[in-house]
Amino acid sequence: MAAPYSxxxxxxxxxxxxxxxxxxxxxxxxSSWLVRAALTQGCDPLVLTGEVWPKWRIWAxxxxxxxxxxxxxxxxxxxxxxxxxxxxxxxxxxASRIFGSNPPEKASWPWILTLGARNIKxxxxxxxxxxxxxxxxxxxxxxxxRFAWHTGCEKHGVSLLDRCHACGAxxxxxxxxxEDQNIAVCATCKSDLRNASSHTCPxxxxxxxxxxDHVVLHGQGSFQGQNIDVSEWFVLVNFFESLIxxxxxxxxxxxxxxLHRLGLQLPDGLPVLSGAGxxxxxxxxxxxxxxxxxxxxxxxxxxxxxxLKESGITLQTFCSKGETLPKPLLEITSTLPDKPRVHIRxxxxxLVGPRPRQEVMRMMARLQRKLExxxx
Ligand SMILES: [Zn+2]
Ligand SMILES: [Zn+2]
Numbered sequence: 001m002a003a004p005y006s007x008x009x010x011x012x013x014x015x016x017x018x019x020x021x022x023x024x025x026x027x028x029x030x031s032s033w034l035v036r037a038a039l040t041q042g043c044d045p046l047v048l049t050g051e052v053w054p055k056w057r058i059w060a061x062x063x064x065x066x067x068x069x070x071x072x073x074x075x076x077x078x079x080x081x082x083x084x085x086x087x088x089x090x091x092x093x094x095a096s097r098i099f100g101s102n103p104p105e106k107a108s109w110p111w112i113l114t115l116g117a118r119n120i121k122x123x124x125x126x127x128x129x130x131x132x133x134x135x136x137x138x139x140x141x142x143x144x145x146r147f148a149w150h151t152g153c154e155k156h157g158v159s160l161l162d163r164c165h166a167c168g169a170x171x172x173x174x175x176x177x178x179e180d181q182n183i184a185v186c187a188t189c190k191s192d193l194r195n196a197s198s199h200t201c202p203x204x205x206x207x208x209x210x211x212x213d214h215v216v217l218h219g220q221g222s223f224q225g226q227n228i229d230v231s232e233w234f235v236l237v238n239f240f241e242s243l244i245x246x247x248x249x250x251x252x253x254x255x256x257x258x259l260h261r262l263g264l265q266l267p268d269g270l271p272v273l274s275g276a277g278x279x280x281x282x283x284x285x286x287x288x289x290x291x292x293x294x295x296x297x298x299x300x301x302x303x304x305x306x307x308l309k310e311s312g313i314t315l316q317t318f319c320s321k322g323e324t325l326p327k328p329l330l331e332i333t334s335t336l337p338d339k340p341r342v343h344i345r346x347x348x349x350x351l352v353g354p355r356p357r358q359e360v361m362r363m364m365a366r367l368q369r370k371l372e373x374x375x376x
Contacts, residue, residue: 006213007143008088016080024081025140030089031063032141035173035183037079045174046120052078059120059174064146065109067092091146097216100231111148111234114279116369123369126171127160127283129153130196139184139194141173148279149212151287152201162283164189165196204291211297212237223328224301236326239319240296241278244270244289246320254313261307262299264292276365305332314339 005026012023022037038048049058052074058066066072072086087093091112095103103109116123127145132153144150145160152159163170169188176187184193215221221233228236247255248270259266270288278286299307308318315336319325325333355363 007094007217008085010089011081011085017078021080024085024089025136025138027142027144028089028140029064029091029143029146030066030086031174032183033089034058034063035176036138036140039176039178039181039183042178044177047178059117061117062091062115062125063174064091064143065095065112066090089143091143094143094147094216097219097230098234100229108277108279110238110277110279112279113146113148114277116280120172120175122170122172123372124162124170124280124282126173127151127162128171128193129156129158129160130165130194130198131156131158133184134194136184139182141171141183144213147212148281148286149209149290151283151290152206152209154206154210157200157206158198159201159287160283161193161196161198164191164193166191202287202291204294205287208290208294208297211294223297224299224304224332226328228328232327236328237293237297239323239326239329240293241289242323243296243318244292252317254311255317258307258311258313258318261311262295262303264295266292301332308333308336312337316340 007027010024010026010028015021018037018041020040022033022040024033034049035045038045041048046059053071056071067087067090069083072083075081075086076083091109092103095109095112098111099109108114113125113127114123115125125146126141127150128141129145132142132155133139150160164186167186167189169186171193172187173183174187176183176185180187180190182192185191186193215230215233219230221228221230221236223233223236243255244259244266247259248266251266256266267288270292278289281289313336315333315338318333318336
């Protein structure tokens with residue numbers, strides 16, 4: 001019987017010029033397959049990719065994003081795996097659905113975790129479930145572990161991990177060496193990641209994850225009883241995500257009241273990295289943030305309308321300057337009090353006052369990311 005999968009089935013029984021053929025496993029992401037292929041043949045991942053692509057340093061970028069047929073062809077020749085199987089194991093098909101068209105080659109892809117690659121070192125970007133890795137006959141990394149909306153393992157009910165439990169390093173299997181033999185080993189300290197323990201994943205975060213999976217897999221989202229296309233649905237989710245972060249910063253009374261009426265209570269110090277997109281946040285930060293977005297997306301129309309009306313929230317508090325109201329919210333917000341803010345000249349603050357807290361936090365976060373990278 002074929003192994004269960006959520007995103008792509010993988011391919012077994014391949015014939016390849018290699019001494020030991022390496023099948024693509026169910027839901028396996030292409031970078032995981034590349035590393036396993038190298039370790040199975042007894043060589044370093046960097047050596048194998050150097051052989052396949054002598055003039056291309058695949059690990060200096062996001063190896064799961066490449067989609068150039070010419071490059072995939074070299075891989076098909078040595079592995080015996082058809083091109084469409086490899087293509088399905090990259091992040092490209094999912095990113096295209098979210099983006100609504102071809103995603104850009106260089107810029108970051110929305111809702112795909114950023115690796116923050118510098119040479120062959122990473123800042124983050126890969127998650128894992130130690131129980132899944134333990135149960136695998138041959139451990140491997142899943143494609144869904146790179147999705148920003150994935151923060152838990154549905155099968156085991158636990159939070160995904162995004163660092164080595166022993167040394168705190170990001171997950172960088174491409175830096176493993178032939179003698180490590182096993183992809184479930186930390187490339188930095190060589191601890192076995194299958195020994196990591198994890199907490200139960202919060203229910204709202206898991207519910208959000210299931211909802212997004214459904215939207216992406218079925219090619220259609222819904223909001224307040226209306227069907228909307230995937231990219232438009234993501235625009236709406238982005239807006240709610242930004243609204244929660246804004247509410248957390250400003251703690252405006254009417255906004256708090258609106259959220260409260262939908263059953264949401266902002267936790268103290270929502271630990272969300274200031275100034276960073278959701279694709280750059282750590283798993284525990286996304287869990288808190290996306291768990292708060294979930295009730296906004298699933299609230300029914302009447303409940304949403306009453307919360308808007310009774311909180312007394314203005315259009316300007318609901319949608320800040322510089323943001324665009326997503327189409328599905330236009331009608332429901334059309335009766336909100338429209339009171340443009342009076343702009344106070346800020347010139348004097350620039351010269352004398354301290355920098356705003358948010359700005360300092362943003363600078364601090366940027367510095368921390370740089371320091372973390374420099375120390376590794
Ligand atoms: Zn699991
Ligand atoms: Zn480690």
